[in-house]
Amino acid sequence: MQVTERSHKAQKVIDRLQKKLNRQMVLSLAGCVHCGMCTDSCHYVLANPDDPTYAPAYKADQIRKLFKRHVDWTGRVFPWWVKAKSVYSDEDLEELKDIVFGKCTNCRRCTLNCPMGVDFATANRMARGLLVSVGVMPEGVAVVSKDQWEIGNQMGVLKEEYLETLEWMDDELQDELGVRHSLIPVDKKGAEIMYTINPREIKYDPRTIADAAKVFTLAGVDWTMPSEGWDMTNFGLFSGDDDLGGTVAKRVYEKAAELGVKRVVISECGHGYRSTRCEGPNWGGVNIGFEMESAVITMLRYIKEGKIKVDRDRNSVPVTFHDSCNNARSCGLYEEPRELIHLVCTDFREMYPNRAENYCCTGGGGAMSMSEYTPRRLKSARIKADQLRATGAKIVITSCHNCVDGLSDLIKHYNLDMEVTQLVNLVANAVVIPEKIEVMEKPAAVVHTLKGFRILVIDDEPETRTYLSTVLEDNAADTIQATDGLEGIEIARKEQPDLITLDISMPQMDGGEVFARLREDPATRGIPVCIVTGKPELRKLIYDKPYRPPEGYLDKPVEEETLVRNMRKILELASGASKEAAETL
Amino acid sequence: MQESALLHFTAHRLQEISLVFMAVVYSIRLYWLFRFKAGGDRQPRTGRLTTSPIKGAIYSLGNIAMPWAMESTRTNIFFWAQFVIFHLGVTAAITLSFVIPYAPGILENPVIVWLFQIFIGAAFLVGCYRMIRRIAVPVMRAISTPDDYFSLGLLTVWFFFAGLAAPNDVSRGEGLLITFFILTAFFLVYVPFSKISHYLYYPFMRYYLGRSLGYRGVYPIQRSATPENG
Known part of the structure; x- marks a missing residue:
């Protein structure tokens, strides 16, 4: 029975396909003549000679069928004639995942052996991108991407x-x-x-x-x-x-x-x-x-x-x-x-x-x-x-x-x-080591305690503010607290703290906006920022912005030792001001 | 012997209509293709300084005429030879479709007729072999669409009738010539919607790939000439 209802993810994949296409990609998807010359160029095929599903052209067709069904001419009118096919269910996407992630390393060897110049590896990468955009990917890919x-x-x-x-x-x-x-x-x-x-x-x-x-x-x-x-x-x-x-x-x-x-x-x-x-x-x-x-x-x-x-x-x-x-x-x-x-x-x-x-x-x-x-x-x-x-x-x-x-x-x-x-x-x-080695000394600053540093804590949750401030003060830092983003920006301008801890999820003005304003303002641009958040899924609010990324990132709940260690390191690596402060210790 | 009105129509007007149709559809196809923005390389060049985007593009476009350039053709010369024969056959059959109506005098020379028949006949045999390969080899079967079978079948049948029509001898009946021209007209109309339109894409595909790989120092391919070990 033909399934006509499309899952949310499948619909998103179709919607995003058009946006992923450039001229080279269209040519690679439209120009394959199914001559089979790419087959023996793939190490998967050579190791699995009896399984045609490893053939580069076959794998490419699993992506190509979407293009033919939704973009190309003949496939939109007579899909069966060119084996054009859409995706409807999450299971369809899982099948595609198995091919684009599990049966190809994007090594591009088939591309160089295609008489037409079909760049299958690039098409495969595009298909991976479409699947990743709807959260369909091997777990390892999700974990590594998240870390990055x-x-x-x-x-x-x-x-x-x-x-x-x-x-x-x-x-x-x-x-x-x-x-x-x-x-x-x-x-x-x-x-x-x-x-x-x-x-x-x-x-x-x-x-x-x-x-x-x-x-x-x-x-x-x-x-x-x-x-x-x-x-x-x-x-x-x-x-x-x-x-x-x-x-x-x-x-x-x-x-x-x-x-x-x-x-x-x-x-x-x-x-x-x-x-x-x-x-x-x-x-x-x-x-x-x-x-x-x-x-x-x-x-x-x-x-x-x-x-x-x-x-x-x-x-x-x-x-x-x-x-x-x-x-x-x-x-x-x-x-x-x-x-x-x-x-x-x-x-x-x-x-x-x-x-x-x-x-x-x-x-x-x-x-x-x-x-x-x-x-x-x-x-x-x-x-x-x-x-x-x-x-x-x-x-x-x-x-x-x-x-x-x-x-x-x-x-x-x-x-x-x-x-x-x-x-x-x-x-x-x-390498031959000479008798005399000339090296330059590293102008490093070492921060042993937080004494002498002022840290601004911006967080809308009173418990978190109190916890962070207490831990930092117990380690000899001076702290200032701000209950929302606007107040935090104002204090940062006025007080010029050595470091700012910033929550992302806050009412009125979220951490992403606060971060952007801090980075835009010449008065606060140089102040190191450490994101402290319980909602890592909101990271795009920070990392998608066209500014220098934050100097630190911590997940809530954050342990005392981790917090202090990270604060020390950020301050240690911060500009000359922290170095001077460190030298006074 | 005078040709009939039907033969005249299929050899002239039908061909002209089909050619115009194909040209219009191809133009639309190119317009559609060029609506997609071409990707470029923003980064500085990499690889050998002896190559360049232009060299890469030229190498890429000429790749198919250099069977030594790709492992897939270098290690499979038989297949490459088939490719050459098949496409020479296509060229000969297309040429024939113009020669018969517009320059029939050329075919009064039996040597030229034989040459047409040899090229087209060889292409017909390759077409038959390719059809068998497409049906018999599991990988080919897995990647083939109805369009692949039909396009190959259409060309192979077209070769058959082109080979027989080459003498342009109406005294033996017009059936072969009329069939050849109807098939030619159908071929021209069908091509833009089928895999046969790959030749429209070919120069662009090879150009863009070659330009990029030339820019990145990959094309022309460098490799060791002979194994020293292993």
Whole structure:
């Protein structure tokens, strides 16, 4: 029986389809001739030869049928003739979800093998975006997107954790190089380079940060890491959510502009490089006034310019290189890594196919965060495993963190005798440490207590105001309370507090509006703001605004220790005023 | 021998009406397409400095004439050869539909007739093979629509009659010629609504993809010539 009633979500998907279409997308959806030439280019197909539902053209048709039914000509009049079909129920959307998230990593290999030039990966990303806009997505995608929206990075790394990891790596590097100066500067204004990383490096692989710091230090460059906007990864690329993509990318750009750096260097991450370097300006609708480049290019330049010296004999184990899809197929970054490998390794073995024709690591497109599809992913990884095995290498190098995880997983699954590493690790291992190291001291301020700081608490709930004020005062801060947004703005102008805690959900004027006015007013623009809210779903009121994002974000109920720790860190990272105050302690 | 009024009508007026119809519909189609805004690349260029959007676009447009350029054609030369034969057959049959009514003298040379018949006949065989492939291969069956079958069937039948009509010999009866011209007219009218209209999209699709991938340093594709290991 034909279902004619459409669910709310299905209707929204149809309504939003038109808005997602540009000329290239229309061409990709209208121009497929079903020749089947793309079929064998997909690693899912090669691992599942008897299942036609993995064929790129078949998967694309599940999206294409919507376009044909609602936008194209013939499908609107004779839908059965071109297999045009609409979606009606939430189950239809779930079926589409299974295909666009679970059977494709958006690696774009089929695109490059299509005689017509159909860009299926981009169409697939569009379909993901449509589903995400109505809340239909794998749980992992929802969790990671939420973290990136709310906390500012896709692994939910808190600012304190980030800064502590930097300090830890700083200490390690000082020990290694035998110096007693800080080697990882944070928020250094006017530095030449701002180095951005993947939160995975904080969580699981901090050594890559120390290795990069070692290279920058020995190259004698003026560099810094940002306290905010340090996450160059962007789940918007995977979820198809251009709003998230633009917001995340702009955090990096705005921080770089605020610090006045000349160049943003992006650590080795395929989707991070593509998102920050290539897609971010398009999603965010902004033009960038500084340079951006991959750390691979930076390291290569330092060696070529003689800023660092390397001894390739230190890396004598046979290595091969896996091209990340996003780097090679979407950004043309494939010769520089090879050039660098030849400079720092003695035994390089090419993998076939390679460069833009390489097979996906199978962990791309956000696949590592979608555990429900892991068996499929690992089955399809057989193609990559065969490729790796054929090189005879003991180490596979990749300039992508997703690939590191995807390859590690398949190496374990297929019992390959290999390790995965990144170029920064090999460069750091090969770099020759000079006898004398010249470093710049970090102009850091350390806040040990809240003594001497005035904090404005804006919240309409008396219990919350009292709680926050009491905790802060118990830790030696002076507090001022405001019962609503208007009063808070007025006090902020007049009293110029060192920090503001701001509730979002308030009567008369919500926190989003208050935040906007604080950021717009030159008198209050520089005051750090920490959002303290019990309604994280309202985050868009803050993060969608075209201003510097808040310096902190806390969920209610907030524990005493968490509150104080975050206040300290925000004040520590705030401008010179807090530094001076700290020095008086 | 004098052609009948029916043959004259199908070879001339019917073709002209069909061509005008196709041109109008194509124009509307292009207008519809260009109402969608084209996406662009706002960021600075990436990749090799030896390439550019123009080089990428040219490479992309010429891709189909370079079977070595894509893995899908490089590793499947037989399929690529079919593609060439099939499309040469289409070109020959279309040419024939103009030659018969407007320059029939050309077909007085038997060599030219044979050439038409060879090209069109080969395309007919490819069409038959492609139909079998579309029906027999599970993946092809899964992605095929009624339009795919009908379009391929229509072209294959059209090739059959075009091959037979090539001698333009009315003394053996007008049936073949009339059928060929009616099929041609139907083909012209049906094309804008079917997958056969892909050739209208082709230059735009390849241009936009090539421009973007040239800008990003991906096109022209670079790869190692020979495996050193593995």
